[in-house]
Amino acid sequence: MSFLKTKNYTELLFDIFVYTTCALVFLVVAYPLYFVVIASVSDSTLVSTGQVLLFPKGFSLFGYQEILQDSRIWIGYRNTMIYALGGTFVNLLFTLPAAYALSRHEFRARRPLMFFFVFTMFFNGGLIPTYLLMKDLSMIDTMWVFIFNPVTVNVFNLIITRTFFESTIPNEMYEAAIMDGCNHFKFFTKIVLPLSKAVISVIGLYYLVWHWNDFFTGLIYIRDYSLQPLQIVLRDILISNQVFAEGAGSGGAGGGYAQRYADQIKYGVIIVSTLPILVVYPFLQKYFEKGVMIGSVKG
Numbered sequence: 001m002s003f004l005k006t007k008n009y010t011e012l013l014f015d016i017f018v019y020t021t022c023a024l025v026f027l028v029v030a031y032p033l034y035f036v037v038i039a040s041v042s043d044s045t046l047v048s049t050g051q052v053l054l055f056p057k058g059f060s061l062f063g064y065q066e067i068l069q070d071s072r073i074w075i076g077y078r079n080t081m082i083y084a085l086g087g088t089f090v091n092l093l094f095t096l097p098a099a100y101a102l103s104r105h106e107f108r109a110r111r112p113l114m115f116f117f118v119f120t121m122f123f124n125g126g127l128i129p130t131y132l133l134m135k136d137l138s139m140i141d142t143m144w145v146f147i148f149n150p151v152t153v154n155v156f157n158l159i160i161t162r163t164f165f166e167s168t169i170p171n172e173m174y175e176a177a178i179m180d181g182c183n184h185f186k187f188f189t190k191i192v193l194p195l196s197k198a199v200i201s202v203i204g205l206y207y208l209v210w211h212w213n214d215f216f217t218g219l220i221y222i223r224d225y226s227l228q229p230l231q232i233v234l235r236d237i238l239i240s241n242q243v244f245a246e247g248a249g250s251g252g253a254g255g256g257y258a259q260r261y262a263d264q265i266k267y268g269v270i271i272v273s274t275l276p277i278l279v280v281y282p283f284l285q286k287y288f289e290k291g292v293m294i295g296s297v298k299g
Contacts (some may be wrong), residue, residue, distance in 0.1 A: 036267050040064070044263035063264025067237065067272055075226060076233035083146035083229055084211040091207040092200065094153050099161035100188050105171070114162075121155045127220070134221055145221045146214065146229070154210075157203040164199040165192065205281070212277055234269045 039047045043058025051057060067073060102110045102117075124130075130150055139145040169192055177187045193200070215231040222228055 036270050040264055040267035040271055042264070047263045060264065063266075063268035064272075066265055067268050070237060072225075072233045072237070073230070073272070076228060076230035079143070079227060080212060080230040082143065083214070084208055086143075086147045087149075087211040088204055088207040090147050091152060091154070091157075092204055095158055095161060095203060096193070096196075096200070097188065098153060099158050100165055100192060102158070103162045103165035103169075104184075117153075117155050117158060124150075131220065140221055141224050141227065143227060146211070146217055149217065151210075154203075154207070157206055161196075161199050161203055164196060169195060208280070209277055230273060234273050238266060238269050 035052075038054075038056040039052055040063055041059055041061060042052045042056040043060065046052050046057045101107055102114055104110065125133075133150075134140055134145055139148070173191065174187055177191060182190070213231065214229060215235070218227075218229045218232040222232075
């Protein structure tokens with residue numbers, strides 16, 4: 001309690017206000033996530049009537065059983081893992097060298113090239129030309145449309161990475177490497193990449209989350225159900241469950257049974273689709289905290 005003696009009345013009031021505000025913000029953010037978890041194992045009737053607030057009621061794992069027993073779930077997981085890991089690798093493979101080249105002041109074409117990159121953030125060809133391009137490249141109904149797509153290089157991530165290279169990797173380090181006979185390729189692979197774990201983790205996580213949540217690509221470019229990602233599979237399960245519950249509800253016990261567990265399946269789908277990313281995040285958190293401050297301080 002010695003730290004309290006060093007603070008006056010005004011400072012204590014300010015600290016209490018800050019801590020109270022942070023606690024309220026945390027509750028506002030955390031409670032919806034907590035509610036999804038308890039609603040996924042509670043009786044849907046109690047959830048819909050507002051009786052589930054802090055603790056699950058009518059505990060049942062029926063929703064998870066129905067979801068995980070569906071073979072489509074595991075096919076979707078397999079596909080999404082391939083698309084997310086392969087796509088993220090390709091994204092980093094193109095983004096990191098491009099950002100390094102654009103960060104070098106001796107590269108005279110970097111400003112015109114950066115203009116063309118930024119231009120694509122505001123203007124693009126649209127859905128129909130993009131679809132025709134994918135068709136001409138024979139990527140429709142293939143896994144490659146998820147891995148090699150029009151957003152292989154995200155310009156926002158490119159700018160973040162370029163800024164990191166410019167502000168973190170001193171030019172004197174490159175000059176010293178040149179004197180030791182190091183070229184750009186060796187300098188990039190041996191020095192720049194090992195010193196850039198923070199930004200690689202940040203943009204890698206951005207790309208990974210984007211691929212994991214990618215719903216639109218599967219909806220537009222994929223007709224073969226064995227190639228559909230997890231998000232499309234979960235959508236189909238959710239829609240089919242809702243149709244069954246509403247359709248059978250007017251005539252018999254089957255509808256009541258389905259309606260009783262409809263919310264369990266709905267909230268269970270949310271948990272199943274987000275849990276892998278939540279598991280990955282703690283391992284990247286220490287790099288993420290450092291990486292999000294890139295470019296925020298000059299000097």
